[in-house]
Amino acid sequence: MRALFANKMHVIFLALGALLVFFLAWPLFKTVTASSPALLWETLLEVEVRNAILRTFYASFLATTIAFVLGVPLAYMLARTEFPGQELVQGLIDLPIVVPHSAAGIALLMVFGRRMWLGRLFERVGIRFVSNFPGIVIAMLFVSLSFLVNAAREGFEAVDPRLERVARTLGASPWQAFWRVSFPLAWHSILSGLILMWARGLSEFGAVVILVYHPMVAPVLIYERFESFGLDYARPVAALLILICLAVFVLLRLTARKRGVV
Numbered sequence: 001m002r003a004l005f006a007n008k009m010h011v012i013f014l015a016l017g018a019l020l021v022f023f024l025a026w027p028l029f030k031t032v033t034a035s036s037p038a039l040l041w042e043t044l045l046e047v048e049v050r051n052a053i054l055r056t057f058y059a060s061f062l063a064t065t066i067a068f069v070l071g072v073p074l075a076y077m078l079a080r081t082e083f084p085g086q087e088l089v090q091g092l093i094d095l096p097i098v099v100p101h102s103a104a105g106i107a108l109l110m111v112f113g114r115r116m117w118l119g120r121l122f123e124r125v126g127i128r129f130v131s132n133f134p135g136i137v138i139a140m141l142f143v144s145l146s147f148l149v150n151a152a153r154e155g156f157e158a159v160d161p162r163l164e165r166v167a168r169t170l171g172a173s174p175w176q177a178f179w180r181v182s183f184p185l186a187w188h189s190i191l192s193g194l195i196l197m198w199a200r201g202l203s204e205f206g207a208v209v210i211l212v213y214h215p216m217v218a219p220v221l222i223y224e225r226f227e228s229f230g231l232d233y234a235r236p237v238a239a240l241l242i243l244i245c246l247a248v249f250v251l252l253r254l255t256a257r258k259r260g261v262v
Contacts, residue, residue, distance in 0.1 A: 060201030075152035105210030155189025
């Protein structure tokens with residue numbers, strides 16, 4: 001500790017970093033402590049609140065699972081091959097990060113709406129997106145898949161292609177070289193992308209509120225209570241969501257550290 005403060009640059013950087021941490025921590029702390037434990041418990045016992053929180057976590061998990069199945073192969077191709085239109089594909093993957101999420105909701109509505117041919121096609125097999133749970137999943141998938149695909153691509157780029165070629169010369173098939181060499185070595189980056197994507201899905205509001213609104217996820221419920229009843233009614237739900245997310249991510253980080261992932 002003495003050596004840390006002996007370096008003037010470290011002291012300056014710590015001071016600057018402390019300001020940013022304070023900027024993050026103080027509003028969260030004020031939100032959580034503004035409601036008594038009894039009020040938070042009472043809020044958690046509300047069926048509407050509990051269902052909204054569970055729906056949020058489950059929908060984000062499903063969106064992340066879909067992105068894992070479809071996005072990891074795409075990330076591998078982006079890292080290992082060159083093909084016409086590759087830059088365009090990469091640009092499209094990055095686009096949801098910068099597009100306003102209300103605009104993303106409109107875009108999804110133009111494709112999966114009840115009057116659109118794709119929406120009608122899905123309705124024939126019993127899947128409806130507008131004002132229905134699958135709409136929440138595709139909204140979260142659309143706005144957050146960039147985190148997983150980019151993290152996985154960077155992970156695969158960090159794996160030396162010569163390792164795969166060595167595996168092939170030893171008799172491994174392309175599938176075996178991928179699953180036994182590239183995927184395990186890129187797993188830390190993929191896992192980081194999975195967690196980031198899942199976390200981003202939890203906070204999605206703009207696309208969900210346009211495409212679905214009901215059934216409500218936690219961010220929409222907080223907004224609805226704030227608009228209808230004011231700050232005092234919305235604050236306990238916000239505090240609960242902050243506490244649950246904090247507990248989950250602390251647990252994930254401790255588990256990852258114990259297993260040597262981070």
